[in-house]
Amino acid sequence: MNVERLFYTDDFSESGFVFAPFDNQQKSILFPLETSDFITENISLDAFIDEEKTFFADEAAKETHIKLVEKTIEEIKKNDLKKVVVSRTEQVKIDDFNLVVIYQKLLQNYKNAFVYVWFHPKIGLWLGATPETLLEIKDSVFTTMSLAGTQLYKDTENIVWKSKELNEQQLVTDFIESQLSGISSNLKIDKTETVKAGSLLHLKTKVTGVLNEKSSLKTLVSALHPTPAVCGMPREKSKKFILENENYKRSFYTGFLGELNLQSSTFKTPSSSLFVNLRCMSINKNNASIFIGGGITKDSNAAKEWEETVSKSNVMKRVL
Numbered sequence: 001m002n003v004e005r006l007f008y009t010d011d012f013s014e015s016g017f018v019f020a021p022f023d024n025q026q027k028s029i030l031f032p033l034e035t036s037d038f039i040t041e042n043i044s045l046d047a048f049i050d051e052e053k054t055f056f057a058d059e060a061a062k063e064t065h066i067k068l069v070e071k072t073i074e075e076i077k078k079n080d081l082k083k084v085v086v087s088r089t090e091q092v093k094i095d096d097f098n099l100v101v102i103y104q105k106l107l108q109n110y111k112n113a114f115v116y117v118w119f120h121p122k123i124g125l126w127l128g129a130t131p132e133t134l135l136e137i138k139d140s141v142f143t144t145m146s147l148a149g150t151q152l153y154k155d156t157e158n159i160v161w162k163s164k165e166l167n168e169q170q171l172v173t174d175f176i177e178s179q180l181s182g183i184s185s186n187l188k189i190d191k192t193e194t195v196k197a198g199s200l201l202h203l204k205t206k207v208t209g210v211l212n213e214k215s216s217l218k219t220l221v222s223a224l225h226p227t228p229a230v231c232g233m234p235r236e237k238s239k240k241f242i243l244e245n246e247n248y249k250r251s252f253y254t255g256f257l258g259e260l261n262l263q264s265s266t267f268k269t270p271s272s273s274l275f276v277n278l279r280c281m282s283i284n285k286n287n288a289s290i291f292i293g294g295g296i297t298k299d300s301n302a303a304k305e306w307e308e309t310v311s312k313s314n315v316m317k318r319v320l
């Protein structure tokens with residue numbers, strides 16, 4: 001494989017591994033199946049003791065993020081937006097960087113997540129442990145999910161959710177339902193449940209359906225990405241606000257990644273498994289850029305939204 005060359009998806013009919021940015025106007029990178037090797041390895045996960053670590057928040061970053069959240073709340077009220085997800089990046093110095101150890105720690109700590117390491121010499125090194133499935137599809141039968149709302153896990157998943165989180169997550173479910181109703185049949189929305197992702201809890205609703213014969217995978221992906229779990233409602237207005245107001249470029253954070261149209265030895269028809277790129281970081285030499293965000297509604301409290309991003313960044317810092 002010519003490792004220096006970058007390939008892109010054209011219409012999602014290709015086979016390989018896709019890495020898509022948040023901005024759906026930008027191209028998605030593809031590792032084409034024809035130029036890839038598959039290697040399977042068993043990893044032992046018992047080797048690491050999960051140490052408790054204390055992290056200190058950066059006061060300047062706090063002020064900047066709180067200002068951004070306050071501006072977002074104003075924008076929501078002024079322009080009749082329902083929700084906007086705003087985010088920030090945090091820089092962490094890593095001593096003795098060891099990719100394999102970090103990857104093993106991610107696997108150990110985030111058992112329900114899609115844990116990945118992705119590298120291309122022209123783009124860089126990314127890794128993450130995402131709890132959110134964008135899309136699983138095989139033989140036109142698909143599963144997706146609405147994931148939003150965050151609380152810290154404190155020894156129980158039996159918790160009460162406030163109306164802010166319930167509304168914020170319901171918005172995502174409603175968006176998914178309305179986007180899929182015209183291009184699919186047998187749409188089924190499951191009961192909403194609480195799920196654990198590392199030391200955090202989220203609200204999740206599973207959605208299943210059958211893609212219409214006339215609709216392509218590209219249509220389905222474009223209908224879903226970006227959902228209001230990472231962008232907002234209405235989608236285009238929120239995206240514009242995010243691109244103009246966040247203090248950095250998201251690039252692949254809140255994009256999606258995964259296997260595209262791959263055929264296994266068991267199944268004859270190709271299937272795709274795509275995940276939203278959350279709880280992720282990019283690594284440059286001995287520096288990790290961690291990406292974290294949260295859904296803002298008119299009922300948000302800016303200080304609490306800051307704390308939520310701190311909890312999310314601690315989830316990533318724990319493995320560094």
Ligand SMILES: C=C(O[C@H]1C=CC=C(C(=O)O)[C@@H]1O)C(=O)O
Nearest residue numbers: 147148149150229292293294295
């Ligand atoms: C945008 C992120 O999370 C999304 C997914 C789950 C919960 C979220 C929330 O509670 O705001 C976000 O919608 C992130 O973790 O960076």
